[in-house]
Amino acid sequence: xxxxxxxxxxxxxxxAVYGLAASLYGARTGRRAWVDSxxxxxxxxxxxxxxxxxxxxxxxxxxxxxxNIVASxxxxxxxxxxxxxxxxxxxxxxxxxxxxxxxxxxxxxxxLTRRRVREIAPYATAIxxxxxxFFTLLTILFANPFSTTANPPAEGAGLxxxxxxxxxxxxxxxxxxxxxxxxxxxxxxxxxxxxxxLNSEWIQVTRxxxxxxxxxxxxxxxxxxxxxxxxxxxxxxxxxxxxxxAALMPWLxxxxxxxxxxxxxxxxxxxxxxxxxxxxxxxxxxxxTFLVRSGILSSIHAFVSDPTLNISFVVLIAVMVISSVGLxxxxxxxxxxxxxxxxxxxxxxxxxxxxxxxVALTAVIFWLTFFPLISEAVTGTEQxxxxxxFRPFVVPLALVIVLLSGIGPIIAWRRVTxxxxxxxxxxxxxxAFLTLVVLLTLASGVDTxxxxxxxxxxGAFTLAAVGQEFWRGVRARRAMTHEAAPIAxxxxxxxxxxxxxxxxxxxxxxxxxxxxAGSSSFQHSRxxxxxxxxxANIGGYNIRYVKAxxxxxxxxxxxxxxxxxxxxGHHVTTLHTTYGLYPSQDASLGVVGRFFNSGSVxxxxxxxxxxxRDIWTVVNVGNVAPLQSYITKGDQLFAGAMAAVQKAPAAExxxxxxxxxxxxxxxxxxxxxxxxxxxxxxxxxxxxxxxVTWLWLGGIxxxxxxxxxxxxxxxxxxxxxxxxxxAARLARELA
Amino acid sequence: xxxxxxRAIRLTVALTAALLLASALxxxxxxxxxxxVTASQLLKQARPGESxxxxxxxxxxxxxxxxxxFRVRDPKLDESVPVRYTxxxxxxFAVGRGVLVTVQEQGSAFVGQPGSLTTKCPSKYQDAxxxxx
Numbered sequence: 001x002x003x004x005x006x007x008x009x010x011x012x013x014x015x016a017v018y019g020l021a022a023s024l025y026g027a028r029t030g031r032r033a034w035v036d037s038x039x040x041x042x043x044x045x046x047x048x049x050x051x052x053x054x055x056x057x058x059x060x061x062x063x064x065x066x067x068n069i070v071a072s073x074x075x076x077x078x079x080x081x082x083x084x085x086x087x088x089x090x091x092x093x094x095x096x097x098x099x100x101x102x103x104x105x106x107x108x109x110x111x112l113t114r115r116r117v118r119e120i121a122p123y124a125t126a127i128x129x130x131x132x133x134f135f136t137l138l139t140i141l142f143a144n145p146f147s148t149t150a151n152p153p154a155e156g157a158g159l160x161x162x163x164x165x166x167x168x169x170x171x172x173x174x175x176x177x178x179x180x181x182x183x184x185x186x187x188x189x190x191x192x193x194x195x196x197x198l199n200s201e202w203i204q205v206t207r208x209x210x211x212x213x214x215x216x217x218x219x220x221x222x223x224x225x226x227x228x229x230x231x232x233x234x235x236x237x238x239x240x241x242x243x244x245x246a247a248l249m250p251w252l253x254x255x256x257x258x259x260x261x262x263x264x265x266x267x268x269x270x271x272x273x274x275x276x277x278x279x280x281x282x283x284x285x286x287x288x289t290f291l292v293r294s295g296i297l298s299s300i301h302a303f304v305s306d307p308t309l310n311i312s313f314v315v316l317i318a319v320m321v322i323s324s325v326g327l328x329x330x331x332x333x334x335x336x337x338x339x340x341x342x343x344x345x346x347x348x349x350x351x352x353x354x355x356x357x358x359v360a361l362t363a364v365i366f367w368l369t370f371f372p373l374i375s376e377a378v379t380g381t382e383q384x385x386x387x388x389x390f391r392p393f394v395v396p397l398a399l400v401i402v403l404l405s406g407i408g409p410i411i412a413w414r415r416v417t418x419x420x421x422x423x424x425x426x427x428x429x430x431x432a433f434l435t436l437v438v439l440l441t442l443a444s445g446v447d448t449x450x451x452x453x454x455x456x457x458x459g460a461f462t463l464a465a466v467g468q469e470f471w472r473g474v475r476a477r478r479a480m481t482h483e484a485a486p487i488a489x490x491x492x493x494x495x496x497x498x499x500x501x502x503x504x505x506x507x508x509x510x511x512x513x514x515x516x517a518g519s520s521s522f523q524h525s526r527x528x529x530x531x532x533x534x535x536a537n538i539g540g541y542n543i544r545y546v547k548a549x550x551x552x553x554x555x556x557x558x559x560x561x562x563x564x565x566x567x568x569g570h571h572v573t574t575l576h577t578t579y580g581l582y583p584s585q586d587a588s589l590g591v592v593g594r595f596f597n598s599g600s601v602x603x604x605x606x607x608x609x610x611x612x613r614d615i616w617t618v619v620n621v622g623n624v625a626p627l628q629s630y631i632t633k634g635d636q637l638f639a640g641a642m643a644a645v646q647k648a649p650a651a652e653x654x655x656x657x658x659x660x661x662x663x664x665x666x667x668x669x670x671x672x673x674x675x676x677x678x679x680x681x682x683x684x685x686x687x688x689x690x691x692v693t694w695l696w697l698g699g700i701x702x703x704x705x706x707x708x709x710x711x712x713x714x715x716x717x718x719x720x721x722x723x724x725x726x727a728a729r730l731a732r733e734l735a
Numbered sequence: 736x737x738x739x740x741x742r743a744i745r746l747t748v749a750l751t752a753a754l755l756l757a758s759a760l761x762x763x764x765x766x767x768x769x770x771x772v773t774a775s776q777l778l779k780q781a782r783p784g785e786s787x788x789x790x791x792x793x794x795x796x797x798x799x800x801x802x803x804x805f806r807v808r809d810p811k812l813d814e815s816v817p818v819r820y821t822x823x824x825x826x827x828f829a830v831g832r833g834v835l836v837t838v839q840e841q842g843s844a845f846v847g848q849p850g851s852l853t854t855k856c857p858s859k860y861q862d863a864x865x866x867x868x
Binding site for chain 1: 797
């Protein structure tokens with residue numbers, strides 16, 4: 001089947017190149033048959049890539065180690081769900097996933113727009129097929145997922161233990177869905193620039209894909225943060241790592257885009273800005289893939305980069321940037337705004353300011369992410385930069401974003417009046433002020449964290465502003481229809497999904513950033529080395545190491561600790577944290593040693609999550625020195641025994657080996673249980689962190705709001721919206 | 736006020752703000768950045784008592800009591816330095832993986848500052864050995 005898989009990739013490339021040429025020829029000559037053929041090429045690629053991806057999935061599920069990537073990233077003992085997810089843990093598999101998702105979403109976009117934007121669509125099709133060709137070519141030439149070996153190993157290396165986490169099964173496909181979907185508005189924007197069809201039509205047909213990309217990328221980022229918090233054993237959820245930033249940057253830009261297109265739709269303004277923003281977002285999605293897959297920023301951190309892949313990506317990004325800048329410059333006259341900003345105190349101005357802040361935030365993150373490369377280019381020496389360098393910029397900008405999230409929904413379009421200010425701002429401002437007074441009065445130590453205090457107040461302002469908008473909407477609806485409040489609320493949201501979905505997102509963002517401010521400013525953290533019976537104090541809690549646990553299994557050796565948490569003498573919770581050691585396939589570590597000294601480890605945290613406070617613990621039993629003399633002795637004994645087996649008659653060798661393996665497993669079991677019978681001091685990381693749950697809740701609210709906004713509106717309402725948009729455009733043109 | 740004059744003022748204010756932000760960013764990043772040295776650079780320039788951020792690939796590791804002993808190799812040259820480290824060891828730490836650690840020269844080895852050992856996110860990059868032939 002590997003040959004079939006490779007043939008599918010080559011066929012996919014051929015179809016993509018044909019479709020690209022057919023679309024361009026159809027667009028230039030006006031022959032619809034060629035345009036339709038180009039579009040159908042994308043459907044064909046989606047079919048071919050689905051088949052290719054399924055072949056690879058089946059190879060992983062069947063543990064077919066003749067495939068090199070199956071042998072390197074899976075094993076027979078890897079649980080089935082993780083075998084399926086192991087496909088995208090590899091370079092080759094993840095690039096195939098990219099093409100697969102790109103062809104799938106592109107097909108959907110081209111199908112839905114097949115009777116609209118007829119002039120733009122052929123160019124957009126050609127651009128999307130260009131992306132397909134690029135990534136398919138990468139999988140064929142540099143990262144072939146279907147490469148095989150004539151001598152497959154009996155067992156694979158297994159999936160990296162740190163990736164054996166539920167969120168890691170969903171996080172990569174979500175991020176890739178976001179990246180690939182962002183190429184759709186990029187392609188339509190470029191198509192609009194090529195054809196000169198620069199009204200809002202291209203925005204209307206691709207807005208939903210931009211929103212879906214925003215949602216998928218946002219969920220992906222949140223799941224990645226959750227994985228980091230619960231799996232990586234350091235207690236944080238965000239480290240300003242280049243690959244984290246790679247997903248955050250396009251998300252910030254598409255957030256700005258989703259706001260600024262409203263101004264173009266309503267007022268015909270910001271055309272240059274919108275088209276530039278979505279072109280930058282699409283390019284940033286490719287930069288994100290480049291950062292994640294090439295390892296260009298790995299030289300100071302770790303892994304080997306692939307120069308061939310780097311050059312290919314740099315060429316693609318250069319082509320995207322040059323064509324974007326060139327076309328925007330060429331069309332600058334047609335992209336002039338149809339109207340001007342009436343006042344700096346208007347919703348348009350707030351949206352514009354919010355856009356500038358989001359773009360500034362992206363620029364800061366971009367600069368600091370690439371700083372190691374920039375510093376090397378400028379000074380000749382690579383420099384390391386950590387999270388403290390991000391904070392002076394990110395924190396004030398995040399504060400402004402939260403405040404504007406509250407102001408945006410309640411400020412009037414065009415020009416604000418004093419009456420509007422009083423009517424809309426009095427309640428949210430009062431809530432923010434009350435929050436400030438309550439926090440300064442009741443919460444000790446909060447006054448020393450000015451930025452956190454500001455975030456709590458701005459967050460309260462935003463929540464109050466959004467709540468006020470919902471309340472006013474429900475009140476108005478009840479006055480008209482006499483519906484019960486819950487029914488009125490549901491009807492209100494159903495009929496104005498984009499608006500109230502957006503408000504929900506703003507509320508979620510406020511909750512999320514309150515969580516970030518609280519957990520990063522008021523966290524208590526310490527390391528403690530303890531033996532059973534000993535305890536450590538942190539953040540007003542006493543954590544006692546009650547007993548050690550240990551269990552050997554075929555997959556891994558698990559050491560653990562049971563911890564009793566008390567506060568003021570009262571029992572709060574009991575936590576169990578474990579440290580798993582996965583065996584290595586490296587025979588040089590010894591028959592027994594490869595189980596204890598593989599370095600392939602996985603921590604499981606002991607977590608007590610609450611609405612106001614998380615108690616987070618992890619044990620590190622990486623140091624197995626107290627067992628080392630037994631391990632070394634065991635290795636020597638078994639090495640001798642194995643040598644003796646080799647000299648035995650061939651017919652007896654297997655049975656003798658099986659007996660030896662039984663003895664080995666008994667020894668490993670005994671050694672593992674020594675952690676219970678003769679426990680040695682082990683290191684714990686203990687963290688008491690407030691409001692972390694708010695972060696996850698905020699993220700869920702944001703995603704829920706995004707879903708509301710994304711959900712298709714009923715046909716009648718859609719007709720109404722189109723008529724309203726048409727009437728608005730007509731009125732503008734007549735004016 | 737004349738609309739074109741108004742626009743010019745707004746543009747000037749926006750550009751000034753952008754310039755200020757950019758200048759602050761450049762200044763802060765260069766002053767906050769710390770040089771990362773490779774094993775071969777460390778062997779040449781290390782002075783006792785001074786701290787360096789060592790970057791490279793782990794080539795061996797073992798425990799000696801509560802101390803982790805490992806060697807960090809220069810990614811480009813075949814030179815490595817020994818590091819003695821006590822403190823939190825990230826789960827992704829393993830032979831073949833890239834690390835950053837703050838070290839000071841003490842005798843024949845380098846002593847890692849507790850809590851300074853970091854490794855790259857394991858979900859993203861691959862070792863060259865795992866790439867397809």
